Amino acid sequence: MNGGLFRRLVWRSLGLEGRAILAVLSVALGVAVFLAIRLANRAAVASFEQFALGVGTGADLGVRAEVGPLDERDLARLAPLRRDVWIRPVLEGTLAHGPDLEAMQVLGTDLVGLGAEAAQASDRSLEADPGPDPAPAGQPGPAGGLDPSLLLDPDAVLVTRALARAERLRLGDPLDGMVDGRAVRLRAAGLLPEAANRPPLQQDLLVMDLPAAQRLFQRPGQLDRLDLGWRPGRDGARLQAQVAAALPRGWILEAPEHRAASARTMSAAFRLNLTVLSLGALAVGAYLLFQAFDAAVTRRRETWALLQAMGCPPGRILALVLAEAALLGSLGSLLGLLLGWAMAQGAVRGVARTMTALYGASSARQAAFQPGEAGIAFLAGSLTCLAAAWWPARRAAATPPVQLLARGAQTRPMPWRPMALVGLALLGIGLAVAFLPHPPPGVLWPAYTGAALVLLGGSLASPALLPALGWPGRRATASWTLRLCLRPLCRPTGRHGFAAAALAVAVGLTVGMGVMVRSFEATVQEWIGASLKADLFVTPLGSGGATSRHRLPEALTDQLAADPAVAAVDRYQQVPFTFRGEASTLATSDFAVTGSRGHLAMIRGGASGQSDEVLERIHRDGLAAPGAVASETFVRRFGLRLGDRLALPPGALGDRDRPERQASPAARTVILRGVYADYGNERGSLILDRPVFLAWFHDARCASLALYLRPGTDAGAVARRLARGRPGLQIRSNLALRAQVERIFQQTFAITYALEVIGLAVALGGLAQSLAGLALARRGDLWTLRALGAGDGAVARVLLGEGLGVALAGSLGGLGLGLALSRILVQVLNPQAFGWTLSYRLPWAFLGGMLGACMLTAAAVLLPVARGLARLAVDRQLETGAT
């Protein structure tokens, strides 16, 4: 392409046109939102993976129990392999630290073995750092050589360099926090070494000696996992087989990457949904860009026609328009990268909070700039701009010059009828694809494909609302101003159609998201109201999030249960377990109490959603015919049905003291008796009655207690009394817990709310641009009216009416489109992605507010434009060349 032509015909005119700035800003905003979400997701999941992984210890293999913890005594079985395999036992816990009681990961491991291995290790993290720079005076020094005094101090911990800096820790400084409801004081005794060729350690990691950790968490003789590695020069495959053969019952092998992969998989649906939602801003931007380029091509049609008349090949014209689009797209994308990185710093906390609430601790605080993600975002913005300009560019290149050069050429009406038919067909196909029967869990492509088709179909069909509004209006009124302002709607041009379609898409996306979020909100509120029946709820201070490790010891729970004001106690405990090769949660509750006093929102297995008969039956059956209830997510994930017999893995603890269990390792089987709704755990749970759980797994600790008080008891007074002398407990009333759960759910949707607002802002900005363009395009008509004697007010009303008509058509189209989209989001995507069934609720106030906002924006934009144009002198027509 001739650079001179580009410079003169494209580059030079960009500086003269405000639409170029608008186009750049549209792309920039779309790219910024997309990149911000991608960077925030990355940061949050990286932090979460680190949490799930523990710390990268360079292990070749991992060992953990299928249910609950490992028994340290069984390590002896692996002793013969120690010549070829190094074995590092690990116990994990959390320390709630700081005013916000943020979860810090505590890793207990064999520091002696760690020091010994460091001499041989070549590329393992967590080995002694051989020679970092000396720490400044007063700062924790490097952990080179591992000072043996660490092993004598039960409160000593190694901290990361990042934490030491952030908290200004000096050697020996205290690190206070809560563990299992107990106030504890640890001591910063050194820095964790970080290998240059490994990812940086997460900031909130603390490492201490294993026995000290076992004392701290009151888990004597327990381990959470073993990390194994091959000594140099050994045959890994052979050793792995030997290890597998030596493992006691209930222990399983696991590759370290599997934990990270599981962590990624768990949150994949959530992150994918966020990413797709973030594309909404780009999608809306694409429509706005399409409109802008179409208007630009129309405005410069004489130039394109002239070039063709002079023999310029159509391909060169196409290239000129696309080159302009590429330039604007690139500029917008570059600006978007900067904006996006900045926005990511705000978004990352919101994403991390959600990940913590749903999946486990993610302590990400900032989002690093990722060249790969930036490249993807840049490409997305540039390609969106090119795609938006493609059709107008083809139009510029393909239309015969004689049509464009004809004097008084009129803009042709758009073929809205065939478009509407195609649009409705796509809408129908989209709904059919989205609602395809029985897709496997986690398969999301039908939902996304269906949603995309619905979006496209709705945008094509929306312009049909213009004549639908225009014709009846014209027939119904004798007012000439109303008839004049409705006339363009009866035969809408491409400009009208695109304005309506762009608004419909933007409103549709916002409505779809809004209905989904509010349906979720309403469902959760109902669920909370039905499920939380106890008077008081007791948890260790600082517990929170899906994988909190804080527990209440048995002695404490017995004390609370024995209080004279307490009529009944429901003890809830949960442990990680592997079911059919996948990580999930095994929980227990006092079904005798839950059945008679509490409530599980049953989806299947109970009459009319009542859980009492199911739970009471399970309690009656006891160990004779053990039953269980499972959450909806669990059932979907594993394809279960009522009545299924589920084989549970043996617990690794305790059986060694029960020879009869060792002698007859019969599988533990439960019968699935009910399915309940649970919106607090996306991984799913299987709940056993407490007597059965204790008999099989011997874990009497509790994650939380639900206290049912005697009638007439003042819950507030009881809470204060129970809390006295127990500073590590958090005791909340029923109302307070409901409020907190609702707050958590609000936090999880903070990002979605932000995306809604951005989408709406883009929609309204685009609406303003479209309507201003429509108004300016009619100035010739308006001046003719004034020349014929129409007053300023009448002329302004004509303009206002047309613009409001377009805004109304777009808004109504968007409402319809959004409702169709919301059906897919609520009834297909959420169950498929998260395993949750939601009630579909229409938030009328929100929908009304959307419609109102669009009409108000339309009026706010049109009023000054209409007044300005109406007052323009007739002879300005000659100056500006209007016909």
Next chain:
Amino acid sequence: MALLEAHGVGRRFQGRWVLQDVDLAVAPGERVALLGPSGCGKTTLLNLLGGLDRPDRGLVRFQGEALASARPARLAQLRREALGTVFQMFHLVPTLTARENVELPLQLLGWPRPRTAERVAELLAAVGLADRADAWPRELSGGEMQRVAVARALAARPALLLADEPTGNLDSASGGAVLGLLAELSEQSGAALVLVTHDPGATAICHRIVRLRDGRIQAGDR
């Protein structure tokens, strides 16, 4: 051999024949006026002769080549190399100076810069606008804009010049000057001229007048 021939040409718009049975021949270097009232099909015929439109009946040959069957790329090439057009509404690109507007056809041909600059300077001098070379179209009068358009149309030394009511938007003095330029420059360059006009006075520069009425060439005029 005729430079340009039209045989039995007809064109229909929305079911109505605006041109019927048009036969016309233009020799190299000949200046022909298409004269007729508004709406008689003059501009339509001009567009057909210039390959900007295709007839529904008959054929148009330019330099022996049938335009209707020529591929779009070939038509574009002909318009670049052998045809120049002057429009009633000037159609100067508003974001280019007078000089740059005249350079446009030469850029499309890929002429080197020095040769382009020399040719443009020569043309602007010929139309009397050498001192207005860097003016924007909005700074030029109607007559000046049309003179720039004439210079642009002749930039590539076309074999055929098409002028559609070149004086329609000008006052009589400016219009006369433009007609004079058209005659002089087409004579100098050897280009044939087909001039569409509704003004009988404008036909004075032409060798032959062809009258059109209701889409047909009147008897005796070919």
